Amino acid sequence: MQTLTRYCLKFVEHCLPNALLLAIALSLIVFLLGVTVEGQSAITMFNGWGNGFSNLYQFAMQMSLILLTGFLIAKTPIVSRMIDRLAAIPKTPSQAAGLIAVVGMVTFYINWGFGMIVGAFLAREMGRRVKGLHYPLAVAAAYSGDIIRGTTASIPLLMATEGNFMEDVVGVVPITATLYSWWNVGLSLVLLFLLYYVFTRVKPETEEIQQFKGEPLENAVEKVDTAGMPWAEKLEYYRLPNILLALLPIGYLAINFHQLGFNLNLNLVIMIFLTIGLLLQPNPASMGKAIKEGILSCRGIIIQFPLYAGIAGMVKASGLADSLAAWFVDIATVHTFPIVTFISAGIVNIFIPSGGGQWAIQGPIMLEAAKTLGADIPQTIMAFTWGDAWTNQMQPFWALPLLGVAGLSARDIMGYCVMWTLICGATIMAAFVLLSMI
Structure with missing residues (x-):
């Protein structure tokens, strides 16, 4: 383990540029x-980049809001x-690292944004204490x-939704056969x-060893003397405005879930996070302070998400994803x-680090091939889902929000992440080999 870690750290130290330079390098590689x-002609590639560039504007805003609302929750007294x-639980560095990993995975399981923020703050606090x-x-x-x-x-979740774009090929695949199957839970x-x-x-x-030197989390509500303040300014230090605003999303969420069931999506997650933040933040002034701090953590998302959207546009326009998927299909058997x-x-996730966008490009090819070969459809869906998650571990794209909170660069952590990528990748492939034997 130590040898593998040292090798990965040296590799990243010498070979990995910062996250922005990596996005630029990937753009040039895909173009070439x-x-x-x-x-393809240069004109096709330029058009692909330009047409794709704006495709993640909404998603970038959603990710920024997930980060901000997660920050809003993390900076409340109760979460602090x-x-x-x-x-305060771990007494040794090993115990601390293990607990951070477990809490991180559990909170990521609940929601990506929540896991990102809780994990970052827990790492900061343990880094300061242990x-x-x-x-x-x-x-x-x-x-x-x-x-x-x-x-x-x-x-x-998409494949379990009626009317999904592959329903005419494989039908609706319930999450009990994919996400919550016995083998996937195992x-x-x-x-x-x-x-x-x-x-x-x-x-x-x-x-x-680099010990964290930052400030501790704030547990107490800041006491402000409001005597002599104008009434409008005093309102900033009362909880009532937060509660009144929270009534709007609470009402909407109650109606939505009553009519449609517990149909979570990114927009609803943002609204839920905002509601929790409003209820847990002591007043608008405290809320504004947390948002101000959180905005700094969004800076990597704001510029790099459009760059990756441009990369995805070139991959789609050039046919690179189709060619790679077709090549893999040609060498596969029903068991492999x-x-x-x-x-x-x-592999494709490195260039298109968005599961939904990647599935839209590759999904039809892989499912058509699985049907032709007679391969297991739920396993194919989850294999693709795990593959998308696998190289996220060494792709700085998704680490940007967490790094923003932690105050580190991708190069600081990617040696350890590459090591984990190798280990978890081998484990997941071994699991699918065992499934093919059953």
Whole structure:
């Protein structure tokens, strides 16, 4: 474990540019592949980039709001106390890293935005408290929990929805056959125990340890003397405005869930997070302060999401994703198809780090092939879902919000994330090999 970790750290230190430079490099690579491998003209590639550039505007705003509303919750006294109590449990760096990893994966399972924020704040607090805990390792442990596919996994939820774009090919595939099948739940539990084991065994050299030096989380409500303030300014320090505003999303959510059931999507998650933040924040002034701090954490999302949308536009326009998927299909058999799907999804995910967008491009090819080969459809869906999650572990795109809160760069944590990528990838492939034998 130590040897693998040291090798991954050295590789990242010498070979990985920062997140923005990586996005630029991937843009150039895809452009050149489209021209040289697919034989597309430069005009086609330019148009693909330009047409794709704006495709993630809405998604970037949604991710920013998930981050901001998650920040809003994390910066409330009750959540700060919860993190404070969790941070008091471990007594050694290994125990701290293991607990961060477990809490990270559990909260990621509930929701991506919540896991990102809670994991980052827990890593900060433990990095400050636990003597000898290497802060980049703590942040990497928090992010590595993102491997889990939980209640809001977009691909299996989409395939379980009537009217989805592949219904005429494979029908509606219920989540009891994919996300909540016995074998997928078992794989999720294996990954949870494996994540804990891995991060409790990684021990940086003493001279490499970087202790977190930031400020502790605020548990107390700031006391402000409102005497002599105009009434309009005094309102900023009363809870009532928060509660009155919270009544609007509460009413909407109650009606929505009553009429449509518990149909979570990104917009509803943002609204739920906002509602919880409004109810837990002591007053509008405190809420405004938390939002101000959270906005700084969104800076990576704002520019890099459109760059990756441009990359996805070039991949789609050039036919690169189709060619890669078709090549994998040609070499697959009925037994190896889920593993081939997993690897294919993982490779394309590096260039299109959006599960829904990637599924729209590759999904029809993979499901048509699975049907032709007689491969298991639910396993194919989950193999693709896990493949999308797999290379997220070494793709800075999804780590940007967490890194913004943690105050680190991608290079600081990616050595550990690459190590985890290799281990979890081998584990997931082994699971699908065993399934093919049953």
